[in-house]
Amino acid sequence: MPKNDSRRGATNLGTPLMIVAFVVIGGFMYWLSAQAAAERAQREIDEVPVEDTSPTTGAVPVGDIETDGTPFVGQEVRIAATNVASLLGDQGFWLETPSGNPFLISKGPEVMASGVTVTPGSAVGVVGTVHAMGDSVLTAWTDAGTIAEGDRIVAEFATHFIEATEIEAADGGGQSGAGETNANEGNGASGN
Numbered sequence: 001m002p003k004n005d006s007r008r009g010a011t012n013l014g015t016p017l018m019i020v021a022f023v024v025i026g027g028f029m030y031w032l033s034a035q036a037a038a039e040r041a042q043r044e045i046d047e048v049p050v051e052d053t054s055p056t057t058g059a060v061p062v063g064d065i066e067t068d069g070t071p072f073v074g075q076e077v078r079i080a081a082t083n084v085a086s087l088l089g090d091q092g093f094w095l096e097t098p099s100g101n102p103f104l105i106s107k108g109p110e111v112m113a114s115g116v117t118v119t120p121g122s123a124v125g126v127v128g129t130v131h132a133m134g135d136s137v138l139t140a141w142t143d144a145g146t147i148a149e150g151d152r153i154v155a156e157f158a159t160h161f162i163e164a165t166e167i168e169a170a171d172g173g174g175q176s177g178a179g180e181t182n183a184n185e186g187n188g189a190s191g192n
Contacts (some may be wrong), residue, residue: 069160123170
């Protein structure tokens, strides 16, 4: 008979232990689902595009690039309306900077094809990609006939330049070519 009494106690204890086990497993499953939901939420936060504060979002002062263009190499930048200091053959022009050292703007293929011209003293805004200056760039410009040998010597002083994809007259003149504004509209200057 003692055997039956011990079984009866085990039977009475089995049901509450089973309920506790289900509650613990249920709590553990709830905790796991909460962790997975938190990870999904974090991934969604990480994937939400953050407002871009790189130089391409707004106008970059030409003095920032002229001082040290290295951080901007390969980036598309926008230069706010700045006065043209002088021309560099048909290839480009120099913008005035606060330091007094002009910064080189090269007309990209789209701008060259559109026939955009600028004049010294006019104010233009520029959009383009920053590049480091090198002998291969100067040789290509000389071989293409867009700069003369004398202009090459002057261009060698540039450490960086912007290859313009868009040139806009500060006065908001008419559109020319691939979305560029002709800063010399109506006066017939050739850009040389």
